[in-house]
Amino acid sequence: MKRTPNRLTLWQFAAACAIVAGVAQPAAARADVLEIGADGSRWIAGGGKLAAAPFALDAERSPSTIDNFEESHAGLTTVAAAAGPDRWRARVGQVAAKYDISPALLEALVWQESRWNPAAVSPAGARGLAQLMPGTARELGVNSDDPDANLEGGARYLRMQLDTFDGDVERALAAYNAGPGRVRQAGGIPSIRETRLYVAAILERLSLPVRR
Template identity: 40%
Template structure:
């Protein structure tokens, strides 16, 4: 019961703290989803506006002859989301987190790609840095390096969930700071007087994760029974474009 009360409280807090930035996106001819906090070119269409609650019925729908799935379907029905959902739910229960938050972070971090590796060395579905994993006791050995261990979806998801749990403890009922810390590091948030750091990447990341949370929260029950056809199992990718990424300093782990 205590775990359920914690999850419920976090859900209400995050749901009441809706993002204020417009989110734009499109699905390309290969079925890959792209989204951003800015309309980068004519392909990007409004995904959700400002502080409006997420409502998939209001999203632009594809034309009958376009052959493209709407962006909301690509995000909510991605085959890897169903594949890794048991691990997400297990980690969410263990660390008293909302599964919708883990899904939102996974979508934003890797687009559900378990082999993703960032230029800074973040690894896997939840883009966990090796240094962060070491803080939680993960070590390389003769059989596998720490990077190889982090590539395992179960290890990756569990470490990310544990980190998010600790961030919730550090910033109780401040979900925007939890999300910002996951992107920029908790030291950066503390350095800026417990507020979202003024880094364009981090601010865009917070807005997108919060809107993705709105997408996954109402869809949570449907995802458990959604049917995934053979066609849906193709190599669809989700691409995050965050304006100002180059101005983002490396997270501090000191």
């Protein structure tokens, strides 16, 4: 089955970094391809390596507006190898390959969801590494208490959102957090503080040179 690629253009990445840093920046006029290497280094297609961008997310800061990116996306978020803690690195690579998503993207999502704690339970009832809600786990046929199954369920659900939103990484992440219905209704990332911080935090983690 043909997959929709995971897309993250350079100007989207730069805008997200500006959000995390609390600085508003205009989007660039063109969308260059941003590639993320296994060591966390970044390249622009046809250009040189980008400098590190060690932005820190302040959870208490009111998030800046995340633009609704309406232009067609041309970039791919790619990584050459698996990412994540040693205990989970091989499994992340396997699951990411199965669902054709970036291992770095999957690692960043799980980090944000549970900090890689398989026993994590949210006040709302989300469980495990990927913080699957009971209804979502039932829909996927996943036992949330099985860490391997939970991780695969999260990857599968992320893949579903990427396919639903045409490979748009930001909207897919927003849908993972707030639900696809809210993203459709908003025509982009909903004006929900938690969701906007969530998306910005994951994109920030993708910019870090080491993801363990």
